[in-house]
Amino acid sequence: MMKNKEKIDQVINKFIGKKGSLIPLLQEVQAIDKYLSKDAMRYVSEKAGFNLAQIYGVATFYTMFRLKPQGKHVIRVCKGTACHVSDANSILKAVRSDLHLADGEDTTKDKLFTVVEVACLGCCSLSPVIMIDDNTFGKLTPELIAGILKKYD
Ligand code: FES
Numbered sequence: 001m002m003k004n005k006e007k008i009d010q011v012i013n014k015f016i017g018k019k020g021s022l023i024p025l026l027q028e029v030q031a032i033d034k035y036l037s038k039d040a041m042r043y044v045s046e047k048a049g050f051n052l053a054q055i056y057g058v059a060t061f062y063t064m065f066r067l068k069p070q071g072k073h074v075i076r077v078c079k080g081t082a083c084h085v086s087d088a089n090s091i092l093k094a095v096r097s098d099l100h101l102a103d104g105e106d107t108t109k110d111k112l113f114t115v116v117e118v119a120c121l122g123c124c125s126l127s128p129v130i131m132i133d134d135n136t137f138g139k140l141t142p143e144l145i146a147g148i149l150k151k152y153d
Contacts, residue, residue: 002043007032012048022050022058026065035066063118071107071114073152076131080120086127092117094142095130098149112152 002008011028015021029044030036036059045052059065077092095115099108107114121129126138137148 002039003037004032005043008040008043009047012044016048022055023062026055026059030065034070035068069107069111071111073113073133075113075115076118076121077115078119078121078127078129079117080124082120082124082127083129088128090142091128091130091140091145094145095149098146113149
């Protein structure tokens with residue numbers, strides 16, 4: 001049984017037959033579960049008449065789409081140029097080690113945090129920068145990370 005079928009049906013009904021609707025449709029479907037599951041993409045394909053390959057193509061091309069379940073809080077670690085030269089790598093390392101993430105994992109076992117690497121967050125003067133949900137933290141050092149993460153539960 002598909003999760004959130006009714007909610008997805010509502011989104012599909014809103015967009016069906018409209019031109020250029022695939023991206024906004026997928027965005028709204030993603031908002032329901034915070035990610036696009038394979039089941040959800042398959043369902044949209046069957047119900048809304050989009051080719052599954054086209055849906056995968058869009059979902060994997062645009063960085064706003066997430067194909068894996070997300071933690072309660074999403075940590076965006078900026079890897080843009082300004083942050084990179086301000087040693088964003090050591091910030092990322094500190095975040096990942098504080099959360100005990102193994103290589104290849106980006107969500108903590110308790111599903112509290114998901115870490116994603118992004119290009120410029122638009123506040124380069126504060127580099128290196130991370131965002132946790134809607135909050136920006138800048139001028140970071142690896143030593144500051146544990147104290148910041150502790151505030152989230
Ligand atoms: S490069 Fe990190 S905020 Fe711009």
